[in-house]
Structures are given as structure tokens and as C-alpha cells.
Amino acid sequence: MSIFDHPDYDKHESISFINDASTGLKAIIAVHNTNLGPSVGGCRMFPYANSHAALADVLRLSSGMSYKAAMAGLPQGGGKAVIIGDPKTDKSHALMQAMGKFVNSCDGKYIIAEDSGISVADVNQMAKKTKFAGGNTAQYSIDGLPADGNPAPATSLGVFHSIQVAVEHVFNSDLTGKKVAIQGVGHVGLRLAKLLHEAGCELMVSDIFDDNLLIAEKQFGATIVSNSDIHKLDVDIFSPCALGGAINENTITSLGASIIAGAANNQLATNEMDRLLLEKGICYVPDYLANAGGIIDIHYQSIKNGSNVGLCERVAGISNTVRAVLEESSSTGIPTQTVANMKAEKILYSA
Incomplete structure (x- = not known):
């Protein structure tokens, strides 16, 4: 099958592959759109079942980054990279530096x-071989801790603001007493749990690893549930913060929440899920609106006269974007992601 016939191909400008025998690097870089500026996007390292799965992921993720940047009002396009491998066992400085050389080839x-499976330290290794690296240095902090380039605090804050707006839209109330089920309590999900706990929410959490589950249980009073059941719970908000595809043909019939808003990319397994959620009366905050805090952070770190307060305010602006999409969906009967996509495409293709 030709790349151009791939179901996830979406007017991508370029797709590059590498198989570096000396380091074991097998990776793909997908540049979706550069109409607004150079494409920016994280690198995910994951033990994909095969190259077809890796290609599908990088195509979907890269196009999502274009839409995310457009709706966040950033002067940049969307791209993404994936490395096929287990981040716990397959990493090496040589492999990361080979990835940096690969990035350099994109000029x-x-x-x-x-991104998932790749740390700031890994990006620093890549940066030894390319100047086209972001998020590995920082001067402003969003949570009062030393700025280290990690976008997770900004991402979690943006998701928190998105949940606030959705709760106001659906329930005309604040977060006090709301029940939230968080699927995945990694770097972003655990920080989100803290913010929601401080806002008075009751938490249910799941993950494939135990460490952060125990932290959420001990520090935030969260109830630990299984990954297979988290989406079924009778809660106010379901927050997917792990990998994509949480809303699919197997889970959509048993969703128990009134609102879906989380940090995971590509939460909808297919475009049809957007319409089905609307028909079920579930308010869906498009993922690339909710999780835009990370790329906002990366861009803001390059501003010379910024501040910690300014960064927080910039991320808080996600609220206005989410509110506009939810209100237009309610007034027109068009599903939320369709509304967001139309707005993003108008920005992208009229640039």
C-alpha cells in the first residue's frame, strides 16, 4: 500500500524513515504541516508490535500537533517522531545521538x-548532534519548582483548566465534590491528580505501573481501579492520560462519565467516536485542545521577557479555546472535535 493511501495520511508534507544498524535505531519522523512555521513535536519511544503500528501512530500524532499548534495560536507547525523500541531496555546515548543526526537530516x-518514553535528558543527548531540539532548556517555571524543560507541569495545568471549563459547561458548577477517573498517572496524570485533589475532587486512578498509583492513593486519597474498568465508572469526568485510543468501539458502549477530558493524544480510535459521544450526551474536550500546555510551554521558554506568571496565564488561555468549541458544538449540534478540526483547518490552510 502506498503511503498516500494510508488511512492516517492527512496531507503530510514528508515522512522519513531510518534503520541505523550500528546503534539499533529504527525510527520515523512525520512532518505534517509547516504553513505556520517549523514543525514541533515530541519523540515517542515505544515497543510497537510492528512498523505498521509505528507508522499509524506517527501519522496521527503529527497531524494532531498541527491542529494543536494552530488552535493554541503558536507560530509553528506539527510534526512527530517515533522510535521503535522499549525505553526501559533499548536506550543508549549512542541511539539518542543517532536520533539527533536523523532530526538534523530534516534541515x-x-x-x-x-514525549512518552523519552526524557529531557534523552533530548539533551540528541541535541549533541542537532540544534533542532526543543524543551530541553527552560527559564520559566509553571509550578514554582526549578525550570528544567519538562512540559508535563504545563500539560497537566492545561488539562485541569479544560476540565474546569467542561464542568462549568455541563454542570454549571465548580470542581468541588466532582468524581474524576484518571486513566494513567504518569508524569502528567499524577500532576493532574494533585491539582484535582486540591480543587476538592474525588479521584479514581488506574495505571499499568504501581508506583504512582500508590502515591495517588496515599497523597490524594485516590481509589485504585483496574485499567479494564476505569472507563466504566459512574463518575463526572473520565480523563484518559495514557496512550491513545481509549474511546473505541469496545469502550464507548460502557462509558460512565458525563465529560471526557484528558492528556492522552488521539483519544478517539476513529472519527466516528466524535459523533457517537455527542449522541450519548457525553461532553468531549478534544484532546489537542486540552493537552496543548506542553507545546505552549516549549514555545514560551524562547520568549526573552517572559515570566512564571506569564507562562501560567498563557496556559490558562486554553480555557477560552475550549469554551468556544463547547459552546459552538452546543449551539450547532456539531460534535466537538469536528468543530475544533474545522477551526484548526481554517487557520492552517489559510496561512
Whole structure:
């Protein structure tokens, strides 16, 4: 099958592959759109079942980054990279530096950053071989801790603001007493749990690893549930914060929440899920609106006269974008992601 016939191909400008025998690097870089500026997006390292799964992921993730940047009002395009491998066992400095060389071959059309399975330290290794790396240095902090380039605090804050807006839209209330089921309490999900706990929410959490589950249980009073049941709970908000595809043909019939808003990319397994959620009366906050805090952070770190307060205010602006999409969906009967996509495409293709 031709790349151009791939179901997840979406007017991508370029797709590059590498198989570096000396380091074991097998990776793909997808540049979706550079109409607004160089494409920016994280690098994900994951033990994909095969190259077809890796290609599908990088195509979907890269197009989502274009839409995310457009709706966040950033002067950049969307791209993404994936490394096929287990981040717990397959990493090496040589492999990360080989990835940096691969990024360099894109001649500045793609700027790499951290994502699932890749840390700021890994990006620093890549940066030894390319100047086209972002999110590995920082001067402003969103949570009062030393700025280290990790976008997770900004991502979690943006999701928190999105949940606030959705709760106001659906329930005309604040977060006090709301029940939230968080699927995945990694770097972003655990920080989100803290923010929601401080806002007075009751938490249910799941993850494939125990460490952060125990932290959420001990520090935030969260109830630990299984990954297979988290989406079924009778809660106010379901927050997918792990990998994509949480809303699919197997889970959509048993969703127990009134609102879906989380940090995971590509939460809808297919475009049809958007319409089905609307028909079920579930308010869905499009993932690339809710989780835009990370790329906002990366961009803001390059501003010379910024501040910690300014960064927080910039991320808080996600609220206005989410509110506009939810209100337009309610007034027109068009599903929320369709509304967001139309707005993003108008920005992207009229640039």
C-alpha cells in the first residue's frame, strides 16, 4: 500500500524513515504541516508490535500537533517522531545521538522534544548532534519548582483548566465534590491528580505501573481501579492520560462519565467516536485542545521577557479555546472535535 493511501495520511508534507544498524535505531519522523512555521513535536519511544503500528501512530500524532499548534495560536507547525523500541531496555546515548543526526537530516523542518518514553535528558543527548531540539532548556517555571524543560507541569495545568471549563459547561458548577477517573498517572496524570485533589475532587486512578498509583492513593486519597474498568465508572469526568485510543468501539458502549477530558493524544480510535459521544450526551474536550500546555510551554521558554506568571496565564488561555468549541458544538449540534478540526483547518490552510 502506498503511503498516500494510508488511512492516517492527512496531507503530510514528508515522512522519513531510518534503520541505523550500528546503534539499533529504527525510527520515523512525520512532518505534517509547516504553513505556520517549523514543525514541533515530541519523540515517542515505544515497543510497537510492528512498523505498521509505528507508522499509524506517527501519522496521527503529527497531524494532531498541527491542529494543536494552530488552535493554541503558536507560530509553528506539527510534526512527530517515533522510535521503535522499549525505553526501559533499548536506550543508549549512542541511539539518542543517532536520533539527533536523523532530526538534523530534516534541515530544520522538524524540531524534536520529549514525549512518552523519552526524557529531557534523552533530548539533551540528541541535541549533541542537532540544534533542532526543543524543551530541553527552560527559564520559566509553571509550578514554582526549578525550570528544567519538562512540559508535563504545563500539560497537566492545561488539562485541569479544560476540565474546569467542561464542568462549568455541563454542570454549571465548580470542581468541588466532582468524581474524576484518571486513566494513567504518569508524569502528567499524577500532576493532574494533585491539582484535582486540591480543587476538592474525588479521584479514581488506574495505571499499568504501581508506583504512582500508590502515591495517588496515599497523597490524594485516590481509589485504585483496574485499567479494564476505569472507563466504566459512574463518575463526572473520565480523563484518559495514557496512550491513545481509549474511546473505541469496545469502550464507548460502557462509558460512565458525563465529560471526557484528558492528556492522552488521539483519544478517539476513529472519527466516528466524535459523533457517537455527542449522541450519548457525553461532553468531549478534544484532546489537542486540552493537552496543548506542553507545546505552549516549549514555545514560551524562547520568549526573552517572559515570566512564571506569564507562562501560567498563557496556559490558562486554553480555557477560552475550549469554551468556544463547547459552546459552538452546543449551539450547532456539531460534535466537538469536528468543530475544533474545522477551526484548526481554517487557520492552517489559510496561512
